[in-house]
Amino acid sequence: MVLIVMSTGFLLILMGLYGSLTNRNILRMIVSFTVTNTGVNLVLISVGYMPGRTAPILDETVAVSEVAQRIIDPVPQALVLTAIVIGVGVTALMLAYAYRLYETKGTLDISQFTELKW
Amino acid sequence: MKKELEKRTIKGPDGFEFEVDPLTDYYCDLPPTVQTPAYTRIIESFFNWARSESLWILGFGTGCGAIEMRPLMTPRFDAYRYGVQWRPTPRQANLFVISGYLSVKTLKRVIRSYEQMQSPKYVMGLGSCTINGGMYWDSYNTIKRLDDFLPVDLYVAGCMPRPEALLAGFQELKKIIRAGEGEGANEYAKRFEWYKKNQKRTIHDWDMPDYNW
């Protein structure tokens, strides 16, 4: 189970990277990056998952005394949450950039924006 | 007159402009003066003897006679034994041998060279052309009388005189010098105006300074 999720996560990361490096269209690149981000999040989750344990929610089903044995580590999940938020922020910024770039040149081809080089 | 000899305006490095007259600014403007002999007669005679025994000829062949002067240096004639030698620069020569016909163009150079020689200096006319024009008596470009232009100490007649005649001429010249009569340079200085007048009459494009030491 963990292995599947982690593999899926890495697969997604690789797919996303492949997509972002091979697609010239900026929007497609941004989409690819979101795929990558999803993959990363999956990996985070999978690393933090412990088989046979329950969600890290302290309610009546889990006694406080058993917490250390019963629930999975909450930290990775917290990290994922933060990472998602940040990912959204960055994606939004990239989209805003895509808009600005399209305004300046009328194209979304990344290979057209190479005035700055050398 | 050549363009190089005209007055020109020069701009100095600091931007100041001034005029340069090539004919006066580059040349000394004092005419030759009469040079008095040494203090006493004995010394002057001694000097004259030395001068006569050390005739340094200016190596300037003005005409066809130059070819007669070359053999003098050879073992056959050996002019050296008379104290004669050729110098390549007028500054160091005392005797100017006008060797044959003298064209107007060459005359200019001859005058310059003569004036550059140091006093006392002697002039020897070689061949009839220097005496009366010789076979060039009616030529449009050859002077007829050398002594109009320079004070001549001695003529060697002939057309052309052989080297032996020239040697004889040297001996005669020595006698003249020793007798204290080789004062051509002083003669030139004394009658400078006259000589210049003659020179200028013949040389129409006189583009030299009057005194070219």
Place this chain on the structure above:
Amino acid sequence: MVSPLVLLGTPLGMAFLLGMLQNRWRFASYGITLLTMTCMSLFSADWVLGFASGSLVATDFSTAGAPPPFAISLRMSLTEASLILLVNLAGLFSTLYLKEELLRIGRRGMAVLLIDIMALCGIILTRDIFNLFVFFELVVISTGGLVLLSDDQRAPSAGFKYLIVSQLISVLLLIGIIFAYHSTGTLNIDGMAAASLGLLKGGALAFFLILIAVISELKPFPANGWALDIYESAHPAFSAIFSAAASSAALFAVAKLLPMGGESWLPVVSSIGLVSFLAANLFALCQENDRRLLGYSSIAQTGLVLVVIGQQDILGERYLFIAGGILLAHAVAKAGLYWLSGLLSNRHLTAWTVLRQSPLLLFAFISFIALLVGLPPFPGFYAKWELVHLLAQEGRLAILGLVLLGALVEAGYLFRWFGKVVKRSDGGEEAAVFSVAPIKTLVVFAAVAGGWSLGYLWGQLSLFDNILHTIPVLFALGFLLLERFPVWLKNSLAIVGLVSYYLISYPAYDPMQLIFGTVILIGGGVILLASYSVSGRRMGFYPSAMLMFAGLSLLIEAKDSFHFFVAWELLTIGSYFLILRGKQSEPHALSYLVFSLGGAFLILAGFALAAEGVELFPLSSLSQVTADKAPWVFILLAVGFMTKTASVGLHIWLPGAHAEAETDVSPMVSGILLKAGLYGLVVLLLGMGKQQLYGVELTHVMLWIGALSALLGNLMAVFQEDAKRLLAYSSIGQMGYALFGLALMNHLGWLMALMFVINHYIYKSMLFLSVGGVAKRTGTRLMYQMGGLITLMPLSFIAVLIGIIAVSGVPPLSGFGGRWIFYNAILTAEYRLPIILIFLAGPIAFLYLFRLIHTLFLGQLKDEHRQIKEAPFWLIVPQMIFVACLMAFALVPGVALRRFDLYLNQFFPQGGLNWEGVSITSQFGYWSPVSIMVVVMVIFASLLGWLIFVNRKAQKVKQFNMVFAAERPYRPETTHFAWNFFAPYKKALGFLIQPLATRFWGMVMDLLHTSADLTRRFYTGNGQTYAIHLLAFVVVVYLFSMGSL
């Protein structure tokens, strides 16, 4: 003290507050931003002061009421506090600088700026690795926003490239963090370090991912194309933050993370840093765009700090001093330079010429460059000194060499830029564009002040003296304040200063120092007399000249390697500025500086190698260097010093530098400055004596070099058309003689060398002044354009006449004494072959000397010079003093040499001279200067009397009254035989002066430039390519580090 949490919270809160304001209240928003920044700066300054005064100790602040690993903790110590102060000050000044833009954009921009600064502080403060990630992402987002501040149309594309790359980085970082967490169970950095993350299974990879991600934020070569684009296109004020603050924060993050991985990762970091340092400096060589160049320079400096971080295992307690010195100097300078670049509209390097309109801004510019290059008295200098020593002590010589090489390249392009700014003609239109907003200028000067204060601070912190506390340096810097006063005042002050310093210090000198000291201080004063001939203010001259003299006077007083090297750098810089003042001297000054700094770095390396960990290495301990190192130390130092004496092969800087310098500067740099190299050699040889390397006697090699310099220097002088170049080449030859004398390693050889010091000073100064005066009057330095000046400039002629008689060594003048001692010296020499070259070189001196005097003063007077006057009075005065000195020295050489001769007895007991009576006797021969002078004078006078008697009526004639084969000359130009004067000599020996050295160094330069130009093209400008670079970089580093671990 304000809690670090408040420090982070305040800007955050204010940013939210700004979000709630109305768009119209622009000034209010700006006020809030400014206030926040000011408060933050004050808070952090408060912390710094607290730590500095020792009242505080490093503390961890827990958040959320729990210690780690249960909550994030922040740490505050002196390092963090200083960095936060740096970040906040950068933010504050950029805010001030950005006033117009921020007001235009409104509150959102200000909020983003606040967030950026906050995030940077966060990176520095946090001890939680995920928190670090969050702050990094915040920096990314705010950077993305701030890049858009720029007017540049290309900025968005640069920002987007950045975003692409930062996506990749965040992926790496996140994966690394989670696996690190997985293996250690904590997110706290210290916790991870305690768990020895790097040693755990899988932990190494996790740590690698984290480290490489953070390093990638440092824009390492080659994964840095995006950063350059941002530097080039972003608003300069943002670039200032990006370069100064962001880099510092990221560097600190790397330093913070490293303990997690353990010491085995240090070489990886060092290597990355070193490669970045070298590559970025190399690429910067080809840049024409100022901001991109600064970007490359930033990357290089970051790389250097990375190297220092990687070397922390050997740096010990000096680690912070060194890293901080370099980092802060870089941050201040780079921020300052970016702010400065914002004052200009044109992006070409030469557009900076408009700075010349404002001397203060020019001063700012050079201060920044000096900060970057690490010249004394700035922090980088102290840092570099200690770094190099520690590296040498631990035997990390490859790193040492590469760091110095990179630093040399960096100094090269930065000073080339400075040269362009000072010397290139500025277009009128650019001048019009240049309008200085007072607030922006103020920001720039704040950076200048910061830089100098840092210099002072580091001087105080250093293990050695503070350079800014030495009297000569202060005296020189004092002239900066006097710039507004006229020349005569400053000049008098300078002369009085030199002479009084001499009077104060000479009782403490030993005879050798006395000779050098007299030449430097009194000699300098005499040459300065010539400076009275300049009118106006002469901005920049006196600080530079006095800096050079300060360096020189400190040099001869130096007792240990540190002071020696400081003095060496000071005199190099001072003289560089002096040389740069010449009209056409830009390229020559540059090559002078590059060669000098190269030599200085060799000296630095040599001292470092010799010191072996001794903090204050006394020069006298050179004799105790261990036998295996000694020859190498000897070579390094000797080559360094021979760069200064312009020995053949290293000489190509000299002719241009000396020839193009101003009239009164040429004698200073030739007559006095060259002696610094000789002094160095004297110190070296006294200390180390003879050394052998692989059986080769190194002093024999020096003999050959000296002889070759003498021969080739003289030979090249023969074929010069430029009078000052001729003298310059002649200096190479003369220095060759002196070097030869020293390398003989016997009593008389040294005496000769010292005699050369005095003689060369006198006659070369005199000749340079004289020729300079002539060049001033005629408006040309080409000899064939002059001629016949003897009647117009008789005094100059006399100076040159006396000078050339002295140079050529003809009795009765003082040069002969040198030759006489030379012959006596070589009779006891154990190695004879190079003497042949010296013998050949001797008469060659006649060739160029005659050419000099003939083509200038004799021959035909040119038309345009008919009305020129004698050289200015104040140029003649020192010349006449020199004439008198030469005469006196010729008559009584014993006055100067006798004491030194005795002094030499302690080093070379054999072969001294006997000074009793009129004659000076050696074991081989004798020499009586007075008799020679009298005899020659009597003969000369009687013959002259005789000539006047027989030739009293000589008629004075004019220039064309001469035998000209019965023709007449028409123009002086065609009658003056001067051009290519020694044509037949060229036919015979011209093959010896093939410009091999010039070609070799030219080839090195071309190679550097071409390779830089070719390789930099892999920055294609495509964001995807950059991403691939990053991935490739990660993979390559991984392979290498795994291989090495």
Place this chain on the structure above:
Amino acid sequence: MMRELYKKTKQLFPLGDLTEQRHDLVFVSIPHPFLSSLLRHLRDKEGFSHLVLLTAVDWLERGEFQLTYLLCNRSKAWDMGVRVVLPREGATMESIHTLWPTAATYQRELKEMFGIDFPGSPGVNDDFILEGWDDIPPYRRDFDTLKFAEARFTQRPGRESLDPAQHMAKHHSDGS
């Protein structure tokens, strides 16, 4: 043979009659406008690479100057003179210094001595032998050299001149 050369060349240029001086020396004439093309042809195609001399004759009676360009073919040891005739008044001829640079010197001499102009020839107006000449050119046959010499130079008195013709006649009669 040179006659064949003449025939061959005549088909190309309007040559005048052929004068055969020797088997290796011939003269041809040509109207002066064709001169330079003929010379170029001879130089480039027929191997007359050398300009031996350029000289003039003053045909005062005919009111003409005759110029002779003497060319040499070194490999065959042939000489060929090309003659052109110019009107004497305002005599002007095309310069051939582009074909042979040495021609400039000849042309300068002709300008000075005959007053034949060669526009474009380098230094053609410079003094050659006579410096500062202010009379008609001395080689023109209408120039009276004796009169000039008497006016310009002082003769030494007492000089006797013998008329060469009479002198020789007297010798002849003596001898017979």
Place this chain on the structure above:
Amino acid sequence: MNFEWIQIPYSLLTLFIVINYGLLLNAFIAKIAARIGRRHGIHLFQNHIDLIKNYSLRTSITHGVMFYLGPVFRLGGGVGLLLFVPTLYGSEMFSNLSFSGDLILALYFVFFGALGMALGAGESGHPHAAIGVSRGLSQMTTAELPFALAVFSVSLQYQTLSITEIVSLQQGGFLNWTLFTNPLAVAAAMLSFLGSMMRPPFDVVLAPQEIPIGPPTEYHSSYLAMMQTNRTIFPIAKIVIYMNLFFGGAASWPVFFLKVFLIYMVSVFVGVVFPRFRVEQSIRWFLIYAVPLGILSILWV
């Protein structure tokens, strides 16, 4: 080795003897050359007469101060060189003014006259003078080199720079002469000697037909007379150095006259046999043939 007033008249006596000997020697050599060519040749006293004549010329010009001083430098150099070297070995009377300095002084004082003369010639403004100087200096650089090497070799050999001591070490039979004890040095020095005598094949400096006699082009009258005086003294002064260094010196005037004559004849013999070298040719010649000899001699001692 101290100065006595009596040395002044003694020195003047040396000068007088050397001048007359030099004039006669030159004439005699010219006479020999003439006799070989089956000529009578000049009178033995011809050089005296020429000298008197030149001093007796009535006019002269000057191009300026340096022009005027040039011959003074030139003759001063010759006289100084002669007087700084002891003429006769062991004679107090003819040790001249050698108390002023040793061999090195003589070696460098050679240039005094050359330099002054070059300056004087330079001020005449004549291009030929400058060309001549240019050639002379060029040739000198390599012509003097073998001699310098030989001097170095000799002083190494005798471990002294004092001419008197060098001569004294050569006493006791001609096999003690440097000529036999250090033949390489002598060979090098004699080749160098050829170059410094201004005779063919190394007389391109004067080159009368090409650049009318080079540096002295403008000199005349008493200037020329002074230079002629120098031309008689200077070669002899140089030969005296050679004689002292390499040929055992001379203890009496007859030996002196003989040795000087013989050494002089070396350059004369070479001169009448070889045609003139161009400057670069002579430079190469010295570098290829003479300098290696000098180097060998240094390595040998």
